[in-house]
Amino acid sequence: MxxxxxxxxxxxxxxxxxxxxxxxxxxxxxxxxxxxxxxxxxxxxxxxxxxxxxxxxxxxxxxxxxxxxxxxxxxxxxxxxxxxxxxxxxxPCGIFVPADSDIKRPEDLANVPISVGYQSGSHYSTIQAMEPFMDKDQIKLSFSDGLLFKRMEHLINGNVRAANLFSGPYYFMEQLGFRKVLDTSFxxxxxxxxxxxxxxxxxxxxxxxxxxxxxxxxxxxxxxxxxxxxxxxxxxxxxxxxxxxxxxxxxxxxxxxxxxxxxxxxxxxxxxxxxxxxxxxxxxxxx
Structure with missing residues (x-):
């Protein structure tokens, strides 16, 4: 077998x-x-x-x-x-921003490019979690920043303003002091x-x-x-x-x-x- x-x-x-x-x-x-x-x-x-x-x-x-x-x-x-x-x-999944970011509330993410994986959990869950806070045309997604760990790296290095991360990277962001603006668990x-x-x-x-x-x-x-x-x-x-x-x-x-x-x-x-x-x-x- x-x-x-x-x-x-x-x-x-x-x-x-x-x-x-x-x-x-x-x-x-x-x-x-x-x-x-x-x-x-x-x-x-x-x-x-x-x-x-x-x-x-x-x-x-x-x-x-x-x-x-x-x-x-x-x-x-x-x-x-x-x-x-x-x-x-x-x-567990969430949209994270740097600790010193001026993004404090989900509404502050309107028209802000959020780094997600294309047709992956972070893509759908960002839309699902953000729709109660803003119009659909205010939800801006960035698909160009790579898969999960590459998005995480871009956020750590300050190359993106916000990223949706799950599982181990979710906890790593918390450890490093990044701030979760919105829970997107899925x-x-x-x-x-x-x-x-x-x-x-x-x-x-x-x-x-x-x-x-x-x-x-x-x-x-x-x-x-x-x-x-x-x-x-x-x-x-x-x-x-x-x-x-x-x-x-x-x-x-x-x-x-x-x-x-x-x-x-x-x-x-x-x-x-x-x-x-x-x-x-x-x-x-x-x-």
Whole structure:
């Protein structure tokens, strides 16, 4: 049987499952593969308008991976894999500015370029969180600043006024004294390859469920794992004792209603020029 290829997504669960042998105990023959080469930094700057959706469109070389639920939703409805519907997760995320910034309130972000990843969680979540505070035409997004860690680096170096960051970079910004102007926490979903072994998929999520309990019980024992996916240049500066639990997996269904409502929300904002896919829930998900 072929190895089950797992793409970590800047969360703690996979690393805990490795440390504690949960994958082995589930009899899962696995390998971790960094689809975005985060630690090496090789793909931090893919250019303007290249983000999470484009990596699904091109084809990820793994059996299971994660991204924001909007992107996984549309990608699955467009035939680029299957959304795993028996669980979802929620990631802390926020729009950060330097401590001395004159941006104090969400309303101050009107017409300010906010660094986000194109068709990635930071893209959708910025729109969703800012709409209650201003008109849609006042929300200005910048897609030219690279993927998550490149945006973080630009903010640290003063090259951008505001950036939307999640997971480990979220906590790192807090450690460095950057100020969160607006919380943009959002749902993640898992994408499963069309040819993935479904027994292995169930073993994988069983191991993550055990890891979630470990995080809930004693997060401070595991936050050091954030360093595994950070670029090496930042690791010595990180004090992961200050970091929180990050993404939390919820073992409840990603429902038909959420699937349909999310696609409608994306379509109404014209985020995808070619539409949001034609496949319906039963054909786009696995359970």
């Amino acid at each position: 072929a190895e089950f290829i797992i793409a970590p997504h800047m969360r703690l669960h996979e690393w805990i499952a490795v440390e504690k042998g949960y994958f082995e105990e589930a009899d899962l023959d696995y390998v971790l593969e960094d689809q975005l080469l985060s630690a090496a930094g090789d793909r931090h700057d893919l250019g303007d308008r290249v983000g999470a959706y484009q990596t699904f469109e091109k084809g990820r070389t793994c059996d299971v991976s994660s991204a924001c639920h909007w992107t996984v939703n549309v990608a699955a409805a467009s035939g680029h894999g299957k959304l795993y519907a028996n669980a979802y997760s929620v990631s 749902m993640m979903a898992a994408m499963v390859a069309e040819d993935a072994n479904l027994d292995d998929v169930q073993k994988y999520f069983g191991a993550l469920k055990r890891a979630q309990l470990d995080i809930d019980h004693r997060q401070e024992l595991y936050t050091h794992y954030y360093k595994n996916e950070f670029p090496e240049e930042f690791r010595d500066k990180m004090d992961t004792r200050l970091f929180g639990p990050g993404e939390r997996i919820v073992f409840e269904p990603y429902s038909r209603e959420v699937f349909n409502e999310s696609r409608t929300w994306v379509a109404e904002r014209d985020i995808f020029e070619n539409g949001v896919g034609h496949l319906q829930y039963d054909d786009a998900v696995i359970v």
